[in-house]
Amino acid sequence: MNETNTRPLSRHLKEATTSTHETLDQSIMSRNMFATTKGYRDFVLLQYRFHRHLDPLYRNEVLAGIIPDLTARNRFAMLQEDLNDLGEPLPPHQTFLPVEDVSVAAGWLYVGEGSKLGAGFLIKLAQKIGFTPSFGARHLAPDPEGRGSSWNRFRAAIDHAPELDPALCIQGAQDAFRQVRRYLEGPEKRAAASSNAAP
Numbered sequence: 001m002n003e004t005n006t007r008p009l010s011r012h013l014k015e016a017t018t019s020t021h022e023t024l025d026q027s028i029m030s031r032n033m034f035a036t037t038k039g040y041r042d043f044v045l046l047q048y049r050f051h052r053h054l055d056p057l058y059r060n061e062v063l064a065g066i067i068p069d070l071t072a073r074n075r076f077a078m079l080q081e082d083l084n085d086l087g088e089p090l091p092p093h094q095t096f097l098p099v100e101d102v103s104v105a106a107g108w109l110y111v112g113e114g115s116k117l118g119a120g121f122l123i124k125l126a127q128k129i130g131f132t133p134s135f136g137a138r139h140l141a142p143d144p145e146g147r148g149s150s151w152n153r154f155r156a157a158i159d160h161a162p163e164l165d166p167a168l169c170i171q172g173a174q175d176a177f178r179q180v181r182r183y184l185e186g187p188e189k190r191a192a193a194s195s196n197a198a199p
Helices: 010-028 035-053 076-085 101-129 145-159 166-184 188-195
Strands: none
Touching: 010 101, 035 076, 035 101, 035 166, 101 145, 101 166, 145 166, 145 188
């Protein structure tokens, strides 16, 4: 088991990123992105840009051997459909430096999978302005097995993966949170320039 001082990897990740995660959540909610259709469109674009980084990680063969149903967990196609529902063209294709280290990649996925728990609250806000799991908010819907069960399976998978290095996983998770903040704080042009240096 990938533990230090008997603590599982997921516990290390939570402790290392809680402050960053909470600050980011507060920044997103302070922008009232779920108050209007325009604000929600900006939120979906933010999610789309972030999930472009995650998309190849959900198709990583090494990670697929660690995390159950990895491919099925990917929300990128749903985000494309959500943008289509919103009448929003897909942002221009961008090329990113690949996340080649499996532990760093697992840290990025920790952020992506963890966001599905918070989506249980966000989808209620989206429904108030007319978006549902079948229109405009597909990516906020729970996995078929339920949010809690899906998260627990993911967490157990990384906790029992001896090939994952905790320090590199934490680095990946921090990189992921920083990337979301870049997209939140500026236009995509500036964020894209920053992304060339990370991960």
